[in-house]
Amino acid sequence: MINETIQALTIAGTDSGGGAGVMADIKTMQARYVFSAAVVVAVTAQNTIGVADFMAMPKQLIDEQFKAVADDLKIRAAKTGMLADVPTVKAVVENIKQYDLGPLTVDPVMIAKGGARLLSEDAIQTVKQELLPLATVLTPNLPEAAELTGMTIQSADDMLVASKQLQVLGAKNVLVKGGHGSSNNESADFVLLEDGNSFWLTSPRVETNRTHGTGDTLSSCITAELAKGQSVEEAIRIGKQYVSATISQGIQVGHGHGPLNHWARVEGENNDNKI
Ligand SMILES: Nc1ncnc2c1ncn2[C@@H]1O[C@H](COP(=O)(O)OP(=O)(O)OP(=O)(O)O)[C@@H](O)[C@H]1O
Numbered sequence: 001m002i003n004e005t006i007q008a009l010t011i012a013g014t015d016s017g018g019g020a021g022v023m024a025d026i027k028t029m030q031a032r033y034v035f036s037a038a039v040v041v042a043v044t045a046q047n048t049i050g051v052a053d054f055m056a057m058p059k060q061l062i063d064e065q066f067k068a069v070a071d072d073l074k075i076r077a078a079k080t081g082m083l084a085d086v087p088t089v090k091a092v093v094e095n096i097k098q099y100d101l102g103p104l105t106v107d108p109v110m111i112a113k114g115g116a117r118l119l120s121e122d123a124i125q126t127v128k129q130e131l132l133p134l135a136t137v138l139t140p141n142l143p144e145a146a147e148l149t150g151m152t153i154q155s156a157d158d159m160l161v162a163s164k165q166l167q168v169l170g171a172k173n174v175l176v177k178g179g180h181g182s183s184n185n186e187s188a189d190f191v192l193l194e195d196g197n198s199f200w201l202t203s204p205r206v207e208t209n210r211t212h213g214t215g216d217t218l219s220s221c222i223t224a225e226l227a228k229g230q231s232v233e234e235a236i237r238i239g240k241q242y243v244s245a246t247i248s249q250g251i252q253v254g255h256g257h258g259p260l261n262h263w264a265r266v267e268g269e270n271n272d273n274k275i
Pocket residue numbers: 020111112113140141142177178179180187188189203204205206207208211212213214215216217218240243244247
């Protein structure tokens with residue numbers, strides 16, 4: 001008998017251009033040696049330049065995908081990404097409550113790098129009230145943290161206050177991503193853990209437009225590491241190291257915000273005998 005392969009689930013939208021959403025999630029989990037299943041809740045027509053169109057899946061098809069996965073696979077951790085609109089958020093929340101999917105990472109995706117809305121404005125409230133309380137780890141970028149808290153977030157102190165507010169709203173552990181920050185030489189993320197401990201994660205800011213799917217990649221890596229049984233702190237630290245490697249070891253695809261290098265290796269990591 002061989003040991004059961006570690007399995008994780010992404011619940012998100014597809015990206016026809018291959019760089020973000022479900023595609024980035026699967027590539028990331030594969031690179032982290034975790035088997036990835038996917039519940040597709042929306043399909044986008046998208047490339048590195050922008051999102052041309054998208055459609056959310058009907059509730060019945062979302063329910064059936066969750067059931068198909070839960071009936072057969074042993075999911076050890078899950079993440080959510082693009083959730084499109086109110087009915088989709090509600091369907092996802094209902095299914096997450098119904099099945100044992102392990103620790104949940106919520107990436108509250110709202111607006112794509114090109115400016116397209118991937119979550120309707122009225123659904124922000126639904127995410128806040130119904131999905132946030134289910135999050136083991138919440139990973140907003142600066143504009144998302146601002147939307148969810150109603151704060152203006154400009155300084156490091158603002159990130160700290162926002163993370164506390166997000167914990168009050170029900171997220172156990174919060175990672176506020178600084179990719180959209182104004183510092184020119186550092187990309188600094190703030191982490192507030194369930195036990196009240198907090199720390200900064202910094203990496204050199206890479207001068208590049210190849211940053212399509214950074215948030216998806218970070219949250220998927222965290223999910224993969226949680227599936228392996230890593231602590232939340234360790235999963236977040238590895239996530240930051242991996243996403244930094246995928247940005248700094250860039251590849252060239254497309255004409256806009258290029259995708260990341262999911263083949264990138266974290267320096268010093270031994271990847272022998274991972275399966
Ligand atoms: N130019 C950069 N150089 C280094 N690290 C970066 C850069 N841009 C983003 N990051 C890092 O990537 C991670 C994701 O942050 P970011 O704020 O870009 O997420 P996001 O906006 O949700 O991404 P997306 O919407 O494209 O998926 C964070 O750890 C952030 O610090």
